[in-house]
Structures are given as structure tokens and as C-alpha cells.
Amino acid sequence: MSDPFERARHHARKWLENLDTGPAGAQAGAAELRAAFEAPLPETGRDAGEIIDALAAKATPGLNANAGGRFFAWVMAGSLPSATAADWLVSAWDQNVGLFSVAPAAAMIEEITGEWLKDLFDLPRDASFAFTTGCQMAHVTALAAARHRVLAHAGWNVEEEGLFGAPAIRVLTSRNRHGSIDSAIRYLGIGQSNIVDVDTGPMGDMQLDDLEQKLSHYDGPIILCLNAADLNVGTFDDFAALIPVARAAGAWVHVDGAFGLFARVSERLRSLTEGIELADSWATDGHKWLNVPYDCGIAFVRDAEAHRAAMALGAAYLSPSREARDPNDWNLELSRRARAIPVYAALxxxxxxxxxxxxxxxxxxxxxxxxxxxxxxxxxxxxxxxxxxxxxxxxxxxxxxxxxxxxxxxxxxxxxxxxxxxxxxxxxxxxxxxxxxxxxxxxxxxxxxxxxxxxxxxxxxxxxxxxxxx
Ligand SMILES: Cc1ncc(COP(=O)(O)O)c(C=O)c1O
The missing domain is CATH 3.90.1150.170 (Aspartate Aminotransferase, domain 1)
Structure with a gap:
């Protein structure tokens, strides 16, 4: 019998050490991988160390080396050594970070890490935050808060009454948006047909005159989604010009900063994000530019009350903490992996x-x-x-x-x-x-x-x- 942890450590090290010289992309296709893994459901158990050895042998040909230095596809990074190692501890500790009382250390690390990130991105220090699976769910989280607030302004309590009969929300967004915005709008029941495209210039940046014109067409609840870097050419919308106009029209402004929010940390690039702090919510990823392992996204919301109203569960059998932050007040998931811990290590x-x-x-x-x-x-x-x-x-x-x-x-x-x-x-x-x-x-x-x-x-x-x- 071999020690599964030693075997996992061995295979992980080998994989990481080969990143510089091994193939940048997976070498095995679907047929080879299916042939490697396909087998009847085991009727009896097997030695844990052997399972890990076989897993590594079969999976390695089908692994993309996005953790390496020659992988430039999609927007996929590797993971810093401390972040990977911290993630191993997250699995070993196996904390359920829904509530402080259920996972005290993990919840406290999340609380502190969220504060650090607001400092890093220079976002409002009293904004609320949530650690999500990725930017997709960070959009859902932030836009749920937006949905709450814009409907509340129209006299509608969406948590209580749902969306049937609610005033229609229009979501104005760049033609050059990421598809995860559309998914979020659909998940939230607002509907694709309530998305209004705003024109973009040749590099994909939202045009102020078209935004002004489209805002003037609607007097109901409005959400505006802007880009902090699109994934083709990294174009930023002109936040300083667009956000005041949208806010004057009563819109909630959300920013997709999946990786572009990080430009704010660089002295040389910070000006690209000028005015971004005027928005109401921001979504970003840890698993992209911060180089923490999958999965990790983060949502920030200026209006913490709207965020909490959209997310808090408050079931009677759970015991909320009086002295620390309970993650499930800010997240869709109740039971959750402690995904802030690798971020804490990486920072x-x-x-x-x-x-x-x-x-x-x-x-x-x-x-x-x-x-x-x-x-x-x-x-x-x-x-x-x-x-x-x-x-x-x-x-x-x-x-x-x-x-x-x-x-x-x-x-x-x-x-x-x-x-x-x-x-x-x-x-x-x-x-x-x-x-x-x-x-x-x-x-x-x-x-x-x-x-x-x-x-x-x-x-x-x-x-x-x-x-x-x-
Ligand atoms: C600009 C942008 N927004 C959102 C996303 C979705 O992020 P995630 O895959 O972490 O949900 C991506 C993913 O590449 C992206 O590039």
C-alpha cells in the first residue's frame, strides 16, 4: 500500500517541474482519453495510492499546461507556489466556509482577504464582497444586488415578490461584452431581450453619445455594464465619462473586470481604470491574473445592504456570528470551499x-x-x-x-x-x-x-x- 498523499505530491511536483520543457497543450484527444478512463463502475474498492498513480498516468497526456509559461490561450494562468500549496491545505482542512461558527479560521481569512483586495484595487473600503467560483458567478452576485436595488427604487421587492409583474429592467451593455454578462442576466430572470446593446468604437469601447441616447429612451430600472478590458484587445471603457452620465439617469453601474481590474495596481496602467471607483459593483477573478488555482472569482458591491438583501439565507438552524463576517450572507452557495485561502497566500x-x-x-x-x-x-x-x-x-x-x-x-x-x-x-x-x-x-x-x-x-x-x- 502506498501513501496517496506522497504519491500526489510526487505527481504534482513532476507536473510542475516539467512545465518549462513539456508540451504546452494536451496531446491526447477525446478518443484516447475515453479509452484511458472508460471502465465499469468499480464494484469493490482499491488502494488509494494506486488510484492516484493511475489517475496521474492516464490524465497527464490530456492536461493543458496553462500553468506553464508558453500557454497564451483564452485568459488562463497558472498558480503561484504559495497559492497551490495553500490550496492543498484547503483540501486537507476541508472547512465549510458558509458561516464563521462552522469554519472560524477560514471565514476570518476570507474577511481579511476581502479587505486586502479592496485596498489593492483601491475600491470603496466599505464595499461588501463575495468569493465566488469565477467572474461568471461574481457577475450573478453583483447583478443580483443591482436587481434588488433598481427594483426597490421602483417600489418593488424582488426577494419577496419575485419577477412576475415587476417593472422591466433594461440592461445597457457594450456590444463588446463578455458572454458571461448575458448568462448572468438570464440566470437572474431579467431576460436576454432586456439587454440593450450600446454602440462601440473601432477598438470596442462604449460610445458616450449612444449611451446618452439609449438612456434617454428608458425611465424604468436600468443597469449599465461596462468593460475593464475586453478579452480580444484589452479595451477599457471610459469610466470617468460614462459612469456619471449613467448614475445621473439613476442606473446601477457594474464593471466586468475579470482581469482588467488588475491594471489598477500598476502605476503605469492605472490611468486605464480612471473613474472605475465610481461604479456600484465590480467583478474580477483570482484564477486569472492573480495566479491562484481554479476556481476563484470575487464580487465587490458598494451598496452592501442591497448585496446582503439579495444573498442572505438566514435559516433558523444556522447560527449567525455577532463578531465576524458570515460568508453566506454574501454568497449564493451555503456550503463552500475556502477559496479565499490561496488568495491570502498569493497576496x-x-x-x-x-x-x-x-x-x-x-x-x-x-x-x-x-x-x-x-x-x-x-x-x-x-x-x-x-x-x-x-x-x-x-x-x-x-x-x-x-x-x-x-x-x-x-x-x-x-x-x-x-x-x-x-x-x-x-x-x-x-x-x-x-x-x-x-x-x-x-x-x-x-x-x-x-x-x-x-x-x-x-x-x-x-x-x-x-x-x-x-
Ligand atoms: C472579460 C471576461 N469576463 C468574464 C469572464 C468569465 O470569467 P470566469 O470564466 O472566471 O467565470 C471572462 C473569462 O475569460 C472574461 O475574459
Whole structure:
């Protein structure tokens, strides 16, 4: 019998140590993975250490190395050493952080970590907060508070009366929003048809004149959702101009800052977030730019009373604390993993300065990748950068001389697939302003200059191979 904890430690270390040299993306596809895992439900038990060994052997070929330095797809980071280790403790301690009385240390760490984050992002110090599974649920949490408040202003108690017969809420939001805003609006029963698109400029930033015009059409409850960095080119809405106009119209303003809220920590980038503190709620992620393990999102709400009214459970058999914060007053979930603990560890490992350095470093790497890949050419084809990154997100497209737009869309997807299959680097694709592009998203603490040079060279090799038909 082997010790499952020792085996897990061994496999985890091996995985982390191989990140610098191993493939950037999963090498096994669905058929291989199904063949590896498919088996009848076991009728009898088995040695725990053996289970861990078999799990690692079967899963490793199907793991993406998003924890590594050459993974630039979606917006996915790795995890800082202290955060990963703290997460192991979270599992071992197995605390249910719904209430202080049920998990005193974990609830207290969450209380303190939430305060630290408000300080880090320079948000109102009396704002309430919730640790969620991700930015998606941070939107749901914050927008539930918004729903409470805008309907209360219209004389409607949504918690008591539900939404049947309630005044219609309009959600004004950028055409360039993330899909998680739409999901949140649907989960909250507001309905997709109550989303009103506000026009955006060429880089995807909300246009003030269109917002003013759309606000003037509605006199009922309004929520406005703004972007602190979109996931294609990292565009920020102009908070200082847009928020006062929306608030003057009685709107609740929510900001999607899944990763862009972190720009606020960098001296060089902070001006991108000017005016963001005027909003009513903010959603961000720990598992993106803070490099804590999945899963972790955070919602902040200026109007703590609305937040609590939307979330608090208050069942008779639970004993609320008089001396400390009860997480379930602020979260949808009752029983919860102590996901603030890795955040607490990460903030100590980095400190404010370390977070700022991480943000600046990722932006520099993104710039180097986009300009380096964008300058590549081989006889008959070349790459071109579609933006000059303002943050950590960039786009590159690949074009063959004389080819149509559609052919170059397919060529761009082919280059992405070739790079990913090579295992040398990993990128995802997108459609931006009607054209296919390779996304370059840099959020990992591990990415360094060597990773950047290696990844540019890998793209060059694939471009050459595509032209040679190999
Ligand atoms: C801008 C933006 N908002 C929201 C989300 C959703 O975040 P999560 O996957 O943590 O729920 C993402 C995810 O990439 C994002 O990029």
C-alpha cells in the first residue's frame, strides 16, 4: 500500500517541474482519453495510492499546461507556489466556509482577504464582497444586488415578490461584452431581450453619445455594464465619462473586470481604470491574473445592504456570528470551499509591489509576442499584428499573398492548429471585426523572455511548414 498523499505530491511536483520543457497543450484527444478512463463502475474498492498513480498516468497526456509559461490561450494562468500549496491545505482542512461558527479560521481569512483586495484595487473600503467560483458567478452576485436595488427604487421587492409583474429592467451593455454578462442576466430572470446593446468604437469601447441616447429612451430600472478590458484587445471603457452620465439617469453601474481590474495596481496602467471607483459593483477573478488555482472569482458591491438583501439565507438552524463576517450572507452557495485561502497566500507571496510587477511583466511579454509574431514573414505569407496591446491581450492574423479574406481566415486557424499541435506554445483563436485572429493572452507568472522567444520561433516554424505543405 502506498501513501496517496506522497504519491500526489510526487505527481504534482513532476507536473510542475516539467512545465518549462513539456508540451504546452494536451496531446491526447477525446478518443484516447475515453479509452484511458472508460471502465465499469468499480464494484469493490482499491488502494488509494494506486488510484492516484493511475489517475496521474492516464490524465497527464490530456492536461493543458496553462500553468506553464508558453500557454497564451483564452485568459488562463497558472498558480503561484504559495497559492497551490495553500490550496492543498484547503483540501486537507476541508472547512465549510458558509458561516464563521462552522469554519472560524477560514471565514476570518476570507474577511481579511476581502479587505486586502479592496485596498489593492483601491475600491470603496466599505464595499461588501463575495468569493465566488469565477467572474461568471461574481457577475450573478453583483447583478443580483443591482436587481434588488433598481427594483426597490421602483417600489418593488424582488426577494419577496419575485419577477412576475415587476417593472422591466433594461440592461445597457457594450456590444463588446463578455458572454458571461448575458448568462448572468438570464440566470437572474431579467431576460436576454432586456439587454440593450450600446454602440462601440473601432477598438470596442462604449460610445458616450449612444449611451446618452439609449438612456434617454428608458425611465424604468436600468443597469449599465461596462468593460475593464475586453478579452480580444484589452479595451477599457471610459469610466470617468460614462459612469456619471449613467448614475445621473439613476442606473446601477457594474464593471466586468475579470482581469482588467488588475491594471489598477500598476502605476503605469492605472490611468486605464480612471473613474472605475465610481461604479456600484465590480467583478474580477483570482484564477486569472492573480495566479491562484481554479476556481476563484470575487464580487465587490458598494451598496452592501442591497448585496446582503439579495444573498442572505438566514435559516433558523444556522447560527449567525455577532463578531465576524458570515460568508453566506454574501454568497449564493451555503456550503463552500475556502477559496479565499490561496488568495491570502498569493497576496503575501507577491505583496502589492509583486502584483504590480506581475501585471507590468505580462503586458511587456504580450507586447513582445504580438510585435514579434506580427513581424514574421516567409515567401508568400506574412503575419500582421491587429493591435498594439494596451494591456496583456493582443491579436495577430496570418495572410497569404493574393488570398481572399475567407482563405486567410482559414489560414489563420490552420497556423493556430499547427502551433498547438506542435506543443511548443498554445494559442486560441477569435473573430475580431469580422476576421479570424490568433489571440495572445499573457497572464501567467511563469512566462519569461525565453518563453516569448521560444513561442515566436515556434510560430515561425509553423508558418514555414504551412507554406511548404508539411
Ligand atoms: C472579460 C471576461 N469576463 C468574464 C469572464 C468569465 O470569467 P470566469 O470564466 O472566471 O467565470 C471572462 C473569462 O475569460 C472574461 O475574459
Amino acid at each position: 503575501q507571496e507577491l505583496g502589492r509591489q509583486g502584483v504590480a510587477d506581475l501585471i507590468d511583466r505580462c503586458c511587456e511579454h504580450c507586447h513582445a509576442l504580438v510585435s514579434g509574431i506580427g513581424a514574421l514573414s516567409v515567401p508568400g505569407a506574412s503575419a500582421k499584428a491587429l493591435n498594439d496591446p494596451v494591456l496583456n491581450q493582443g491579436l495577430v492574423r496570418f495572410e497569404r499573398a493574393g488570398a481572399s479574406k475567407e482563405e486567410n481566415d482559414a489560414f489563420t486557424d490552420d497556423i493556430i492548429a499547427r502551433v498547438n499541435a506542435s506543443g511548443e506554445a498554445f494559442f486560441s483563436g477569435t473573430t475580431w471585426n469580422g476576421r479570424r485572429a490568433m489571440r495572445v493572452s499573457v497572464v501567467s507568472w511563469r512566462t519569461n523572455d525565453a518563453d516569448v522567444a521560444h513561442s515566436i520561433a515556434a510560430v515561425q516554424t509553423c508558418l514555414t511548414g504551412a507554406l511548404a505543405g508539411t
